Amino acid sequence: SGKTEVYMQAIGKLLDMGKCAIVLVPEISLTPQTVFRFASRFGKRVTVLHSKLTPGERYDQWRRIKSGDADIVVGARSAIFAPVKNLGLIVIDEEHETSYKQEDSPRYHARDVAIKRAELTNAVVVLGSATPSLESFYKANRKEYRLLTLPQRVDNAKMPIVEVVDMRTELMQKKNRSIFSKSLQTAIEDRLAREEQIILFLNRRGFSTFILCRECGYVAKCRNCDISLTYHSRGEMMVCHHCNFRQPIPSLCPNCKGNYIKYFGVGTQRVEEEVRKLFPEASIDRMDVDTTTSKGAYKRILEAFKEREIDILIGTQMIAKGLDFPNVTLVGVISADTALNLPDFRSGERTFNLLTQVAGRSGRGQVSGEVVIQTYNPQHFSILSAQDQDYRSFYRQEIVNREMLLYPPFTHFARIILRGLSEEATIKASETLGEILRSYQEANYPELEILGPAPAVLARIKKYYRWNILLKSTDPLEIRGLIKMAFAKLPSQITKGEVAYAIDMDPISVL
Ligand SMILES: [Zn+2]
Ligand SMILES: [Zn+2]
Ligand SMILES: [Zn+2]
Missing domain, CATH: 3.40.50.300 (P-loop containing nucleotide triphosphate hydrolases)
Incomplete structure (x- = not known):
């Protein structure tokens, strides 16, 4: 598409200046055309990092990059760490894609790493998307990023x-x-x-069944969080997975009084x-x-x-x-x-x-x-x-x-996920940790908001019960400060190893 052409022209100029580039794509297997176009334009100067490389091949590529033999690196999110010398440009194609966030340890978002790395090396970051993430477009609107717009679809394809x-x-x-x-x-x-x-x-x-009225379209939502309540067969309840608000399933639609209200x-x-x-x-x-x-x-x-x-x-x-x-x-x-x-x-x-x-x-x-x-x-x-x-x-x-409900980009979130084979121990650890967090929060960070503990939307994965606690604040340093204080006093279920925890800063999903 037109974006790729823009990336390639920028890279062409950069190479003339003796600098190198990293190009991130969401998934190599889904973007063979993009990879092919880079390879055919820049030939041997391009190296492609993908998950199918053997350790030997990976090492060879790493050496080619390190020695400056290859000066354009194309790859999925982990390519952001490629040992490129003289970095001049980082391109993130389809920057809104959730695959740029690594969901297990080490948790990182390739976009955040790119921006930090560019800052340290005086490189430029280009984020490309037809549907930018809210976070990025918000920054562009506030002139923290420069917005460049392509006038129309370059291939001139008709809209359906x-x-x-x-x-x-x-x-x-x-x-x-x-x-x-x-x-x-x-x-x-x-x-x-x-x-x-x-x-x-x-x-x-x-998997997440919500409660919908088929007559008027009404959907049951949490009065605190404005997200849909999820149906739980146990006790015929509706539950909010952010704050644990619970309510029985209504027999008539609260909006139109119809009786076609059911889980969906x-x-x-x-x-x-x-x-x-x-x-x-x-x-x-x-x-x-x-x-x-x-x-x-x-x-x-x-x-x-x-x-x-x-x-x-x-x-x-x-x-x-x-x-x-x-x-x-x-x-x-x-x-x-x-x-x-x-x-x-x-x-x-x-x-x-x-x-x-x-x-x-x-x-x-x-x-x-x-x-x-x-x-x-x-x-x-x-x-x-x-x-x-x-x-x-x-x-x-x-x-x-987002602004009204104080969700990102106006606030930062941290999600603490607790998981254990015993449901009882997992709940107990979550509740204890919740209390510890609240006591420090009240004393030190009155503005910070704690949601939960509540069962995770995916309440059980591979036999593990999952609960989560959400921390929300306009200042990410407050979140870090609170976590540091509270985690000095971990609940006994965690220290005994019955329950494991993970902390996800700026989660891309709270499921
Ligand atoms: Zn809620
Ligand atoms: Zn209704
Ligand atoms: Zn649920």
Whole structure:
């Protein structure tokens, strides 16, 4: 795309000045075209660091970089540590991607490391994205970063036509109980008849079930945190995973008094069953974590789809990124609500990015594409802005929310995650740690806010129970100070080794 051309011209100038560059991409396997373009432009001066290198190959590359033999390093997040001499430029392509954050120890965000490293070496950082992270665009607006805008899509590809379907009227007016709206069904029939291909998209995070009114679209939210409450079968309760606020599930919708209020969640498997029932003649395949565990399965499905052996491909995030199939002219988003109602303050941003990305999969060839987004929240600005592919309109509304609710970029978060095989010990340790934190906080940092302890959204991973405590402050130094004080007095469950903990500064997800 146009961005890559800009990066390459900047690097060209830099090389003339005898300087070196690091180019970060979210995932090497998903960006073969970008890597290829760098390699063909700069030839042997480029080295590509990726996870498939053997230790020997990795060492060779490391030596080539260290000796100055290769002066352009392309790689995923850890390439930010490449021993480049004379660093002049760091490019972070698709800077909003969450894969730039390493989620286990050592936890770091490649963007933060890049900015620090550039500061130390007087290099320049270029962040590129069509949907920048709120944090970065906020800094650009405050003139902490310089904003450069590309006038239009350089490839001049036509934008797909995006239709938003109101699922409330499907049920109430059209008496349609299917997970497919009439519009989406008609669109699928139409493409099948023309032998064009279809992608049906569903958010992978179907595990968190929220409470939704199918008549009016009302979603139960926490009155403290404004995030969706999550359904727990135990005791038929709704729980806030930030602050542990709990409430029984209402039998009538508090908004419209209707009784179609229920927990909500659709899995890819259920979608596949229903597609097979509705379109028995079509060739259908599904791509998600369950169908791609065996080696090579991912490639095999994509290959078959490319060869047009599959009419309808059902999938999750895996198919949202980077794939380029010219014969796909219809993308259906089964439920935008699953992303919108993730119990995380970034759910609006995630939804906008996801829908924009998914929409980009349609109409990449000669025939123009169509996108159908199904939702119970057709008025939500994240969905409307995605429909218009209008980042600025999304940003203007989201940044106001963040400021009002004191979420990043207006505050900093730290997340303390506690995990243990015994649920009792994990809860006890979380509560004790919570009390210790609160006593120091009240005495030293009255402005700092402590949320929880509360069960993590992913309350159990691989037999480990997980609880978390969130610390929130406008000053990250206060957070560090408090953690230092409190962690000098760890709860006995932790010192005895029954419960482990991890601290995540500026988490990109609180799931
Ligand atoms: Zn809450
Ligand atoms: Zn209602
Ligand atoms: Zn839960």
